[in-house]
Amino acid sequence: MTATTPPPRLEIRNLVRRFDGQPVVDDVSLSIAPGQVTCLLGPSGCGKSTTLRMIAGVDLQDSGTIHVDGKLICDTVFRVPPERRAIGLMFQDFALFPHLSVGENVAFGLKGSDKRGTAKRLLDRVGLAHFIDHFPHHLSGGEQQRVALARALAPRPKIMLMDEPFSGLDNRLRDGIRDETLDLLKEEGAAVLLVTHEPEEAMRMADEIALMRAGRIVQQGAPYNIYNSPADKGAMAFFSDINVLQGRVQGALTDTPFGRFLAPGVADGNAVEIVFRPQHVSIDFDRAGKGPNPTIAAGTPARGIVQRARFMGSESLVEFRMEHDGQVLKATVPNVFLPKPGTPMWLSLRRDRCHVFPAKN
Known part of the structure; x- marks a missing residue:
């Protein structure tokens, strides 16, 4: 009996999004396997965050389809609500609730009787269990980022979407936090789509880079191949001086x-x-x-x-x-x-x- 290849955890096909008639995302396709980290890399305004918003379900594409584990979750007619997509979200401002404790932030949206226990286990994995009853303003930027990661992982999402999640951190902390985050995401086996405008961050974190320009993916592949075999002068210049x-x-x-x-x-x-x-x-x-x-x-x-x-x-x-x-x-x-x-x-x-x-x- 021949084993069948499992479908990608996340697949987007030919996504298009227009604003005032102008394409901001123009025929974008990519797929991500469980445990894979893909970086959507490009300059500000190239359509990266808009692509993320469509996958999350907070914006609707003009054409194209989105699939999770081979099942359609969104086209221009059928649409699974955002809360039922098994997708976690992380943003650069962390978006923690200031009036809730750290533990309550992590447990927010969870169901069941042991929400605090789940929050404590996740906080322990990011080294912050002792802050469970503190409030976010008591924590440093790096600690808040780890709380936001624990909260995003709490519902055990199949897919994690990350929009410039490390840009607000001090440079001295950033590398360590990125490495810790990547290790935890790999352990969870989630498919990760990370949006960034920083080539160094993409090279450090990604299994695959999708280089985006003016709404389109101009090159896609492993970091080594993207860097050493650029598709054009613009792709080469994005990673270094030329x-x-x-x-x-x-x-x-x-x-x-x-x-x-x-x-x-x-x-x-x-x-x-x-x-x-x-x-x-x-x-x-x-x-x-x-x-x-x-x-x-x-x-x-x-x-x-x-x-x-x-x-x-x-x-x-x-x-x-x-x-x-x-x-x-x-x-x-x-x-x-x-x-x-x-x-x-x-x-x-x-x-x-x-x-x-x-x-x-």
Whole structure:
């Protein structure tokens, strides 16, 4: 007997939401398995929170469907009420009730005779059982976030939706709270959809990233693949600083001061952009390659003049004005490397880390 593959815990198909006739969410589809964390990543205003609101049931799509465990819960005619969707919600402001104790907040909405016992067990899992009779204003921001997590998990939701839940936390606390939250969510086996505009947060937490722009998902995959194989220049730039060389294709090749680059699939005469990150630039004092950050560089070195150098904590950022066209390129070097402005140096590129994209008008 052949085992059947279980359906995704959460699946959305071709969701569209318009405001004043303009699509804010435009044909968005994704699926999440139990225990999987997917990050919906993108800039403010790209449609992330609107997508979350439709899944939660507090907003209604103009078209498309939403499914939980293979069962339809919402289309444009049929709609399961929000309270019956087995979906937990966490927001950046925590939304705790100030007039209820910590234990009462966690137990809010639970049924049964042992609501306090359930609240105490969950608070114990987040290390806050001793605050069960305190009020939210007695707690720090990180502690309130953990109470909000315990409250969201109390009904044992199949799906957890999280909208920028860590943005209100101090940077020193954020990493620890994120890791604790992720561990607890994995233990519960919920399918998690996390909305964030911070690439670092998505890379740290997600099993899969769905990169969103102007209402559409432009790329979806594992963090490593999204980072190292970007769909376009915009996807690459969202995760880090980039350098861009302009060129035009002739015979499937593009000439640059760093040598020729292949431009597969681009017709002759069309413009392309060669995009690379600052950490993939090698700096040398001379053309022989005696610089501070040797790499697997290839091709022709090009000379640049140091404009500025800054120490960033774990690395140094050096900006060069290139002699061939005056363009400014950035390079990063591990540790401290602060050459004086006006110093001439030779730059080479990691060919295996350069991406060639058709130029957009």
